[in-house]
Amino acid sequence: MKFVVKFVLIAAILSLARYDVLAAEQHVIVVVGAEGTPEYGQMFNQWADQWEAAATAGGAAFEIIGRGDSNDSLQQLQQKVAAAIQTPSSEPFWLILIGHGTFDGRTPRFNLRGPDLSAETAAEMLAVAQRPVAVINCSSCSAPFINALSAPNRIVMTGTKDGNEIQFTRFGGFLAEAIGKLDADIDRDGQTSLLEGWLFASRRTEEFYKSDGRLATEHSLLDDSGDSKGTRAELFEGVRIKDTVKDKDTLDGKLSRRWHLVRSQAERSLTPEQRGERDRLEEDLEKLRERKSDLPEADYLLELEKILIPLARLYEDTDTPNNK
Numbered sequence: 371m372k373f374v375v376k377f378v379l380i381a382a383i384l385s386l387a388r389y390d391v392l393a394a395e396q397h398v399i400v401v402v403g404a405e406g407t408p409e410y411g412q413m414f415n416q417w418a419d420q421w422e423a424a425a426t427a428g429g430a431a432f433e434i435i436g437r438g439d440s441n442d443s444l445q446q447l448q449q450k451v452a453a454a455i456q457t458p459s460s461e462p463f464w465l466i467l468i469g470h471g472t473f474d475g476r477t478p479r480f481n482l483r484g485p486d487l488s489a490e491t492a493a494e495m496l497a498v499a500q501r502p503v504a505v506i507n508c509s510s511c512s513a514p515f516i517n518a519l520s521a522p523n524r525i526v527m528t529g530t531k532d533g534n535e536i537q538f539t540r541f542g543g544f545l546a547e548a549i550g551k552l553d554a555d556i557d558r559d560g561q562t563s564l565l566e567g568w569l570f571a572s573r574r575t576e577e578f579y580k581s582d583g584r585l586a587t588e589h590s591l592l593d594d595s596g597d598s599k600g601t602r603a604e605l606f607e608g609v610r611i612k613d614t615v616k617d618k619d620t621l622d623g624k625l626s627r628r629w630h631l632v633r634s635q636a637e638r639s640l641t642p643e644q645r646g647e648r649d650r651l652e653e654d655l656e657k658l659r660e661r662k663s664d665l666p667e668a669d670y671l672l673e674l675e676k677i678l679i680p681l682a683r684l685y686e687d688t689d690t691p692n693n694k
Contacts, residue, residue, distance in 0.1 A: 396461050396631065397454045398425040401447055402436035403469020403509065404481045410538070414468045417508075417546040421466055424550025428632040436469075441484035444491075451495050459501040460642040462629055468542050471509030473533030478514035480507060489518035499524075504564065504629065508542025510535060513591055513600065520598035525626050527568060528591045531602065537587040540578060544571035550632050556609050560634035565609055565626040568592050572603030594625035619660060624653065636685070644684055651681045 400418045405411030418434055425432035433450055436443045455463050470481045479486040496503055496519065504525035507515050512528040513535070519526045529539035545567055548554040554562045554570030562570075572590045579586040591600030601622040605611055609627055611618035628649050630637060640648060655677050662670055 396430035420546040443482040455499040471511040473511035522596040531589040544574040564629040
């Protein structure tokens with residue numbers, strides 16, 4: 371009896387230790403939905419493999435759901451997500467939905483083998499999250515997921531601009547291609563942010579339809595401000611909203627610009643605390659740039675100095691022997 375109790379205690383400790391490790395790193399769950407035809411199945415599996423390669427390169431925990439003939443994908447998803455998000459962490463959790471979707475005018479769904487994942491169920495599943503979350507729904511009819519899932523400190527990305535874009539979406543393939551490579555590194559900082567990956571995939575999608583002489587049937591949206599509205603890629607120039615866009619400070623992109631699945635060496639040298647301080651300073655810098663035309667030059671330079679000096683010191687600290 372004592373042996374059994376001891377075994378159970380050891381198993382519990384190891385289980386807790388495992389989730390502590392997972393919480394200390396980024397965590398990616400890819401869901402491969404019902405393919406409909408073998409052609410789509412092959413495509414979806416290829417995209418999932420690209421996400422796995424990126425997660426491995428980024429040192430992230432990786433899990434995949436939906437391969438094989440099992441019809442309990444929804445139950446598996448709920449269990450795995452619950453285990454991944456309930457331990458407090460500053461490291462992001464990524465949920466990638468690859469497949470087809472439907473929308474009946476009221477309820478958007480991501481098609482699984484067995485019961486589908488509705489936007490409402492996804493919102494309930496993520497409500498207890500104790501870490502930053504990104505949900506990337508690459509399916510058709512996916513835009514209404516933004517209304518259900520939008521929240522502070524959360525990124526929601528969809529393959530369509532509304533629930534009526536019902537055709538197969540290619541956006542997911544271009545995003546899977548971009549996220550682990552530097553082809554989409556617009557600002558040339560040695561890493562591809564989620565924002566950059568989204569912009570790359572959105573533009574590649576647009577180019578596909580133009581080169582094929584077809585009317586585009588998909589338009590991706592990004593929501594990372596928690597306002598449930600979503601932003602289109604054509605509003606961006608580089609990684610920033612175009613100056614000609616009204617109320618650009620209310621639009622999306624600020625959070626996803628700081629998410630990198632495969633981090634550069636400089637980024638990896640930062641602790642989570644340093645990364646948080648860096649993000650705060652860079653956000654202050656963005657706000658100051660927007661006010662530049664309203665400030666006397668001397669005042670602007672003084673405010674700029676207050677931000678750039680701590681930022682420089684932060685990176686200088688990462689170059690000390692203890693951080694190499």
